[in-house]
Amino acid sequence: MTMPGRRSSIFTRLLRHGFTDPSGAERLLDVPEMATVRSDPLFLDALGATADPDLALRGLVRLIEAANAGERRILLDTLLTAKPLRDRLLGVLGASEALGDHLARHPHDWHVLVTYESADLHPGVAEFERGLADATDPVSLRIAYRRCLLAIAARDVCGTIDVAETAAELADLATATLRAALAIARAAAPEDAAACRLAVIAMGKCGGHELNYISDVDVIFVGGLPEAPAGTLAGDNAAAPLNTDEGKAVQAATRLASHLMRICSETTVEGAIWPVDANLRPEGRNGPLVRTLSSHLAYYQRWAKTWEFQALLKARAVAGDVPLGAEYIDAVSPLVWQAADREHFVPDVQKMRRRVVDNIPAAQLDRELKLGPGGLRDVEFAVQLLQLVHGRSDSTLRSGSTLDALGALAAGGYVGRADAAQLDDAYRFLRSMEHRIQLHRLRRTHLVPEDEGDLRRLGRSLGLRGDPVVELNKAWKRHASVVRRLHEKIFYRPLLDAVAQLAPGETRLSTKAARQRLEALGYADPAAALRHLEALSSGVSRKAAIQRTLLPVLLGWFADSADPDAGLLGFRKVSDALGKTPWYLRLLRDEGAAAENLARVLSAGRLAPDLLLRAPEAVAILGDPGGLVPHGRAHLEQEVIAAVGRAETAEGAVAAARGTRRRELFRTTAADIIGSYGTEDSPAEEDPGALVDRVGNALTDLNAATLAGALRAAVRGRWGDTLPTRFAVIGMGRFGGHEMGYGSDADVLFVHEPREGVGEQEAAQAANAVVAEMRRLLEVPGSEPPLLIDADLRPEGKSGPMVRTLASYAAYYRRWSLVWESQALLRAEPMAGDADLGRRFVELIDPMRYPPEGLGEDAVREIRRLKARMETERMPRGADPTLHTKLGRGGLSDVEWTIQLLQMRHAWAEPGLRTTRTRGALAAARAAGLLSAEDAQTLDDAWVLATRVRNGVMLVRGRPGDTFPSDGRELGAMGRYLGYGAGPTRGQTQEVHSGDMLDDYRRTTRRARAVMERLFYGAE
Template structure:
């Protein structure tokens, strides 16, 4: 509100100076009847100015004064306020930070007296003190009033800084404990017959169990019960009347009624609002399981059925109400299972998967404001600490605290976490929890979102001691602490592994070698001894190289651990580092280029093909840090480089070696781009459009193969004939090569065609063409560690019995007189890929009428096509192969889809120009556009073809050799799953999905190919 300078009163100016944002309203409230007795006292204005929100504090004080039952009571409040600084700080501190507690005081105007006492024993009340504070509650409504009164005193100590965040959270947990006991007592009083039949223990979980509760939070519990002891026995639940007895089933029913009533007392909304929801969903089987179980039933479940996350949750289990002896027995019985959880298969993967699922479920618009669940939030610290506790707590009982910061301190004392790292995380966690508390305290609502409103953030910043620039300082501190937590995996998991092998300064904490091995095993490393040797070789010593490695490796180890084969990733990284160790730019690239290190980690741990390529061309690491380095190149510039490289070589063999070096680098570029796009990185999420990724990879490998053949052809001609052959020569791509759909392990199906030059002797021309083919094959088959490039000409006329190369006229004569239906079908994918462009175009003009016959193929030809496909399925399927998982010949696989598309092309290509394509997916789209294929059927076939193609690529990437079915080795199968987008432990889901997708495709094929 803007007031002209001349009309501003001195009070108005003083209010502005004391932090009021609405001084006009504040001046009016101070001049009102409620504060008439103290309005002139400067002590009041100074105290209001120290509140988080002076305007809010003043309004709350006026409401409280007006709510007093009479003038005498109001005078007592105001006199005490002015005279007693402790009360003044506490009361105005609460009123300036919490609108909800101001509402409570307005409804219960005498509750301010709960803030008067300021004795030493008042500083840290526990369960007993809170129990006394709740003692007068006789029903749910009075329990809520008493609870808020106790909460008022906790908040007052909090906002005044009398307690720190850990003490406040512990007090809130103790108040919750006392409240659960009071609610259970009310439930037992309402049903004494139920209380007599059972012993019921309430086990606190989550933040309540960990003594670190929020102001507003679900209170997680588990219930365990037993039949009541017979009369005369000691150890009952305190609610019995001596009748005892009853069978187990009857006792469980009684306990369930008591537990349900207790939950309602705490959770239901009354005229005084609610306390908090009691959540029992962490119990065995969650919502689907019984609310109450016996101890033996709990034990049987955890021994047989429990998931990893359930043991993680049990870290914080603590008996809080009901039969505490039974509760203690429950915790003692379950504890050994908790500390064996790290030995379970996929332990770390399960924990990390749960964390990822939590982040994925945050609404997109809230991720950046989410304090608890978002990246760099509270849950990141808690999950990491709990994971380390479960890994190392098996042998070290000092780590078994349910309180996050106590556990973090114990991890630091034991050397499992670096001391500096632990201090930074402790600071970050305390700040984030304090911020969370201040946000919740305002309206006492369960939220973990940082407010967007400036006034809200200003109040919160001031409440945290940021008085100069509260908005700027709050945002800066929040981002700084979040950034620290985002590095928690590096801080908590991986850096101590380097400390185990590095030379540390005297007095520094060191993770023992045994503990390091233990952690590596838990993180998925199968050979921890070898991993430690690699770390020592990379990071020990005082050289600059070792220092940079110690900076890089913690992050890299995390990325390796996120893969299906962390050992291979680390081993490959050592090999690359050894090969490039003296290259000045290598480590600098990984350190300074944000994407380079993560891209390298993904590539090195994704299988054998890409790392093998990189080992033979380690300088290609530079591609990973260049923004355009993973952009695959088009055929024209590739072919230009290949031809220029060959032209400079001395002899055919040297030329082909040079061409292979280009191919090796470009194949690495393609595989790396594919892997990074498939796995995703922090800066670049995984590509969602799998079809586009298959098209990109298929085109890249096909273009690279064509460029390599063009370079080899040039090398052969250059060495044997100099400038020019006596015949024009062209290479026609067939099959997946002609369709721009090569996978990493595909052979290159080709036809060779030549045409004697004008005036050349036909026999000499034929001899030259044959010699070219023979020499190309020889050169391409020279021994090499690179993936082979095999050219296959078996689709030529007469197959293996026919000449390898023919003239254009010979092809014309053969196709006119002798062509079989399978040859016409094979020609559907013919496309020139290298050599004489005009000759290649002439070949396509020759075969178009054959592959797209006017009127389509006759009935006999269609029957022959179907017969050939059935024969191929029965004769060429490998013995013992699972037909539901074979990507090429299996049910709904590549052949099924391709033959179906090709039959439509032969039938309708003559009248539908768009069908005249060598590409399967383009043919599907054209058939749908022409009304030959329903949209749903086209989608089903496309999905199956893309998935089968992806699997073939994955197998080659993972194993380093081609394969048409899923690997049998567990790690290799897991790596295929990761490439396809499945998380750890989801191999079964991957195979089920593949079978489902291809089963649907086969149904469409049966209808279109065989029945149409």
């Protein structure tokens, strides 16, 4: 009987060592058989280190009680003296109730845990075969199997082997077991064994050398005549009848295979080993259990679905006829690595993964460790998909093991190192969870338990000690989140499908193949293109490996442009500039449509590539889902002003502001190109007007922010934070109308108002000095299109002062203003500087641009006279008036003057017309009934098209222009920008597209001119 004092002391120690039932543990320690070990503190420490100390102690007591006296004495002595055995035995008993039951039935089996030699740490198939050698029937095979499993579990729970080594040992044990089961089946039916050949092909996790403790062992059986070569056993047709001898051989093989499956799968007094599942065979459970090799091949070549080739990726011959098994693997392997050539291969695999998730019962979804989102299957499917796509030409990827394949994908540059490391870590953790869940009762399950005691044991088995349940849930959710994120990133990335669609062998470029492809795609200078390819992809570096994956796809995208050579050259320049930047190629490989976006931008003309080459890091914009959304004026102005504030000189301040402008110009051009051209995943925008408005607003906001930065730099360099006079910049023309193009000047007026206590002369000098400094700073040569300030719309034009006070403007407009100046003021809007001063300037000019009671007839005649004079005097000599976007027939001037005349005549009564935006005023005029819906649409179509042509000219040529380019490639690029020709625009195709484009432009503007003449000139 235990004394109360000692009992209390042991009770406390048991609690400290993690026992949840210390009273029950005390009773077990008090049994006579435990007398020699219960007082040993090291024994209690070893129990406390197990996943479940209570379970370990119960299992040990059962083992000791089951052993005979001699065996018991040896065991107890060994427990006291041999720490490796103590840790192994107690570790297994604390993690697995099922193995504790096995030891209670077979107490002598604890001896397999005694040996601790290095050779014992990593046994292979041969060692396991020796462990099963004495098994002659299903029952003895189960006992021997559990004995081997006991040794694997001990190495696992003690950390002698990691999760990958555990899975490999389990697969090797399964291989040895299949061989032993086949030997038992053959011994039971020697006549069948003599009548056939039978090869057992392991599939799934067993084939991949990554088996669970309890899992179906997936197999395929191949059979045939014993004396005939395997490849000649059947005809070409899988459905053709076998001859008599072949039929008998397959029947004999089927009986052996069926017996093998029963030996492993059926439950006996010793339980079952694991189910043998042959449903991955051709036609599944509806197909014959055993087929000849020829029958297998005929099925795979004609009828197999994509998932069947994915399953064959892990196929491995493990038992039976060795030559036949090897012949099967040799025959099906080429089919596996051709699977990605199948139509819709990548979408099919992705759809299959989604189907698996959809079929999980809702109540189990959050506990499903294998099939659920963020589970093991997410890693496996992503890895297998990458293997099947890239493994066609890279044999290093052809491993059946998930972790080995993941490592090879990372080494080859197909997956980023950081992503691969995170996936590896997460997969190991999730597989460890799965192993320990199954090890407890040796039951096939992938559900995380809900019982707190089970969760506690699971957490402790994984080395989590503080609060095992909390830490387990936290770690599990963290790893599942990583898997889900990276699965979505890798498994669904567009580039993968593009690579899969390449011709077989095209994922790596040989010189000959590259030249042929370049010529076929229409590269004008294949020799130069080849030099670029060799410079980008030669060598054994990781960078070169990634480039070899990207380039075949990029070549096709470049070819889908008017100038593939320019696209490839631009890509080489960007790659050279960012060659040592670790994120660049990773971005193109991993992040959504970044690679396709870059290809479109680089092959669309000169402006966007020039901007990118001057700031290559801006390529990151193309991989950000929100990267192509222009930043608003408030954001840009804040960024620019902050950059100006950090600069030490005025020149440095404006350089910083211009750097922001360069980056945002690239963002806008890229968004315009991609929105116009579209990509595989994002078709071109259907509404050209939306593209025009987005570009106009983005450029206006950007240039307003740039002017604000230049103003701050000019003031700060001489006056500090406060200028002696209030100062505002008023946008005019396309700037004030939010309709700027890539080559537009910034039309402005400058207005100031002396601060209190400052004389007019001092204020005027300060204002003029600020304007001069702003213009100087903005005209310093730079690497982006300059922002030129044009103040010619000011009172008195070039003859008038550059800047005036608000009172001076009021006096001028009251006495001297002409009608054209009132018309110009329709687009006046404050853009930078003193907001209150800008607001008061608008209040000053509103009565002029929106005259009460509208325009008199004299003013209308004057506007018409000015328009007619401009048409005759300002059209460039030799220009085609039907194609000039600004001054030509039905062009920008025709539409804008028509709308502006409506504004000046009716805005006093129609508030909607009081806008600086042409399209906004046009929509308001239509709503007010001032023109018909048809006329409004005609004018809008022409204005949008002419604006897009001007923008397209700048994008294609890198310099502004008001008419279509004459160069054939530039004209072809314009056609692509405007939506003419979705494919390569070369030769005759280019001429057809260009002709359609010019005809459509003339037709659209001719209709607009007819509307303009009727509405503006009053012609019938």
